[in-house]
Amino acid sequence: MNKAHVSLRVTPSIWLEDDEFDQLCISLKKNRGGFDDIAFFSSLVHTPLTLEVLETCNKLLAKRYEQVRELGFKPGINLLSTMGHHEEDIPHTLHDGFTNFTDINGTIARGVFCPNDPKFKNDFLIPMFTMLAKAKPDFIWLDDDIRWSGHHPAGRGCFCEHCLAQFNQKFGEIFTREQLKKAVDTGTIEERLKVRKQILANNGFSLCNLFRLAATTIHDIDPNIEMGAMDAGMRLGDSADYADQAEALSAGSDLPVRWRPGGGAYTEDHMKAFSDKAMSIGCEAAWLPDSVTNIQSEVESFNYQRLRKSEHTTCLEACMYLGAGLTGTAWNILASEADKVQVYHSLLAAVAEVRPFMDLLVSTNKRIRPAGIYGGWNHAWSATTGLPDGNWVGGSWTLGRMPHFQDVFTAGLPPAFRLKDASMTILVDNGAWAFSDDEIKAILSQGLYCDARTLQILNERGFAKYTGFVTSKVVDEDGREFFLDHPFNQGFTGAIRDCRQSFPWGHETAFELVPQDEKCQKLTSLVNFQKETLLDCIMGTFENELGGRIAISGYYPLRDSLYFSKLTQLKRLFNYLSDYKLPAYVESYHRLTIWARDNGVVTLVNASMDDCENGRLTIKTTSTSATFATMDMQTKTIKGTPAPNGYVNFDLPTIKPWHIALINPN
Ligand SMILES: [Zn+2]
Missing domain, CATH: 2.60.40.1180 (Golgi alpha-mannosidase II)
Known part of the structure; x- marks a missing residue:
């Protein structure tokens, strides 16, 4: 692996018009070293095209493939819609009586079709994949329409008749949609998790079936076409079994598969969006099997207005993702119909110019996973949201609550995306429910930093003797963290961190932590504005009999931690928790x-x-x-x-x- 995999995605407004395509070719010739692949978007709209329209496009694409081959690039197609993204240009796109994507309330997304519908498979998907393969692209990318949410106006799915039948058959159940909706939010936590994981597994099964159908159909026509898959970010709506998915996409072929972990960061208005996206797609890259080596980020400036992102930020963004563990970049930066290709010439030159550094990042980092502090994501994470109360299917599954998305991870702490790459773990919220008892014990045998909610879950699950603390009193008003005399607070004893409980947005309850062992140490207490003690201990450490080093914080464990005092304390603490094994900080x-x-x-x-x-x-x-x-x-x-x-x-x-x-x- 001595260089990055770099592709340029080209919109139909360019490849449909000879003049525009010629302009693109001029730029490609000038910046030949910047790109390996040219990926032609199949359509402008986010709904599947009819086979008739696609046939016309495909004929022109076959010609374009040859033209860019002559320039020394590998051509292929980026199939924008397999099942469809959402409702767009409905009167003119596919609507041939196929089963629509359906959420748990029965709401459908017109223009989005369920890949489990046999008629959709036989009358649309198979003829479409066959047609695309006959044009002889070098690769076919499936896009992030293959997902289980974000199909407006439907919510999470799919709960159509075919998906429900598959679910019931797979798990020996007889659920109706209404019964399933009730089951995910009632019963014990274990019962809820079981049915939630079954729903995620059902979607994962559907996804693999679709990948396998695409790959086998395409390889029946041309076994040399490489397959690629994109998602909309961490596959939160299915079981995220990346090894199974990669296997399905290869369909038994020896050809490598390509991967494009998705997620939007479309402007430079908010630069932290790029580190957040790097954490998300870096995590997915870490979980992809070693056999997947072509992992491209999508650098996108949707809706492609040239001024949304500077040339510098565009280049920086791609390099950040390579640092986080990806091995390539798909530039999705070109015009739609509003502007001509000439508007983008300098941008194409800029991204080509950064190519040597991109190659250096990939040839140095290869597929070596980032190491350091694990943030607790695993296959079961999506099942744990909205516990113990809450509306699971309709609730927020955002990764934004997770440790690596907090400000503190922009300030010198090394993230790890799998437990096996970690020297310590941070668990917050309901994250502990994503792990089996054996996994929890492994985490408690190493270093763990967690919030009070996690402490409660661990103690409830029988791990109290390894955590050292129990929660007791709570404070919801005017609580401030007071730094006690402790080596980790050296230089900051008496400092006060105030996360402003009086502000309603982002409010968190402060929990008292009561030591259960003489080896427990107190780091901070809670005081009011008069510096009177409200809670004796809200942050403490404990070394358990497994050799694990545990730290609990009952007060905004990660938020508002960029103060010199707090950040220094956390760096000292995390070094200690990891037994001084962090790879760098x-x-x-x-x-x-x-x-x-x-x-x-x-x-x-x-x-x-x-x-x-x-x-x-x-x-x-x-x-x-x-x-x-x-x-x-x-x-x-x-x-x-x-x-x-x-x-x-x-x-x-x-x-x-x-x-x-x-x-x-x-
Ligand atoms: Zn369905």
Whole structure:
């Protein structure tokens, strides 16, 4: 793996018009080294085209494939709609009596069809896949319409007659839609989780069947066409068994499959969106099997207005995703019908120019997963939302509540996306319910930082002797965190962190933590505005008999943690919890977002509008020198100073605002 996989996605407004296509070819010739693949979008609308319309398009696409082959690129199609995204151009798109995608209330999305409908498979999908393959593309990408939510106006699904029949047959049940809706939110937590996981598994089963149908149909025509799949972000609506999905998409072929973990970050108005997306798609890349090596992010500036993202941000974004574990980029940055290709020429030149750094990131990081602090996502995570009360199917399943999406992970802490890559774990909210007892015990044998809700779940499940604390009194008004005299608070004893319980948005209850063992240590207490103690302990540590190091926070465990005092305390604490095994962290007080590997390689972004000066990065390595490379491929050697616990401190050169660097001590 010595370079990135880079594709350019081309909209129909360009490939349908000879003049526009010629302009694109001029730019491609000038920036030949920037791209490997040219992926032609099948349509403008987000609803499946009729076979008749598709036939006309496909004939022209066959010609376009040859034209870009002559320029030295691999051509293929990005099938925008297999089952359909949502309702668009309904009068002119597919509506031939197929079963629509259906939510748990029976609401349908016109223009979105259930892939389990036999008629839809036989009369549309198979003829469509056959037709597309006959045009001889090098690859066929399926798009993120193959998902189980976001099919407006329907909610989560699919609960059509075919999906319900498959569910009941698969699990030996006789649920109606109404009964299923009730079952996911009633009974014991274990009972609810069981049926929720069955729904996710049913969707996963449907997804694999669709992937297998696409691949076998296409390979029957041309066994050399590579298959690719995109999702809309972490496959929250199904069982997210990526190994099964990749196997289904290969359909027994030896050809590699391509993957494109999705999720929107469409403007530079809010730069943190890019680190959030990096955490999400990096997590998915980590869970994909090793056999999948072509994992492209989608860098998209929907709705493709040239001024939504600067050239610099567009390039930076792609590089951040490569740092988080992806191995390629699909540039989705070209015009729709509003603007001509010429408007995008300088952008195409800019993204081609950053290609050498993209190649360096991929050739260095390969498929080595980021290591450090695990955020608790696993296959069962989607099933745990909305417990113990709440409306599961209709509720929010956003990943935004998870640790890696909190500000603190933009400030020098290394995320890990799987337990096997972690030296400690953070669990919050209902996340603990996503793990079996054996997995919980493994987590409690290592390092764990968690909130009061997690502590309650762990204690309820019989792990109290390993957690060290129980919750007691609560405070909902005017509680502020007071830093007690403790080594982790050195220099900050008496500091107060106030997360403003009086503000209704984001309000969290403060929980008292009562030590159950003499080895428990108190880090902080809760005080009011008069500094009178309200709760003796709201944050503490405990070392259990498994050798695990546990820390509980009963007060805004991750939010509002960018204060120098709190961030320093957390860095000290997390180093301790991990038994000083984090692969790297930022020792200085800077907003540097990092992804670190166990081999000591660190990708680092200055997530601030200030230059980062006097930054200090601490890496677990035996090497006291490292190469420091930036987006413009300026490379220098930096020297390090040995530090305790097998670490080396590297003083960083000045890093410009929102610039990215690769630090390699090997
Ligand atoms: Zn269905």
